Amino acid sequence: MTTKTATQSIGVPSVKGMQSAFGDFAMGAAGGLAYSLATGIFGNGLIGALAAPVLAGSVVKGARGTALATVAGFLLLSGVLGGASSGAQARGQANTRGVM
Numbered sequence: 001m002t003t004k005t006a007t008q009s010i011g012v013p014s015v016k017g018m019q020s021a022f023g024d025f026a027m028g029a030a031g032g033l034a035y036s037l038a039t040g041i042f043g044n045g046l047i048g049a050l051a052a053p054v055l056a057g058s059v060v061k062g063a064r065g066t067a068l069a070t071v072a073g074f075l076l077l078s079g080v081l082g083g084a085s086s087g088a089q090a091r092g093q094a095n096t097r098g099v100m
Contacts, residue, residue: 027060031068034059049076 035056042048053076057069 024064027064028068031056031060031065035072 035052038052038055039048042051053069053072056072057065059065060068
């Protein structure tokens with residue numbers, strides 16, 4: 001069994017490594033573009049919130065598309081379920097009835 005040390009995972013940039021990173025960036029940009037277009041078409045409502053990540057994940061093929069759809073779904077539900085109340089509290093807008 002081999003283990004990676006810090007010197008093995010961080011190294012001098014190579015042309016092959018930069019090409020791979022640029023390919024990842026381009027696929028992410030394509031997914032973001034598909035997501036933005038789908039949101040523009042379907043809106044920000046329930047249908048748009050569900051259709052945009054699914055469409056973006058289907059445009060980007062393979063493991064990247066799966067990861068894109070998974071992360072988008074996670075962020076969607078974590079924002080809907082957890083962000084609504086904590087966001088108001090973080091801005092100091094907690095329920096303070098009768099206090100001016």
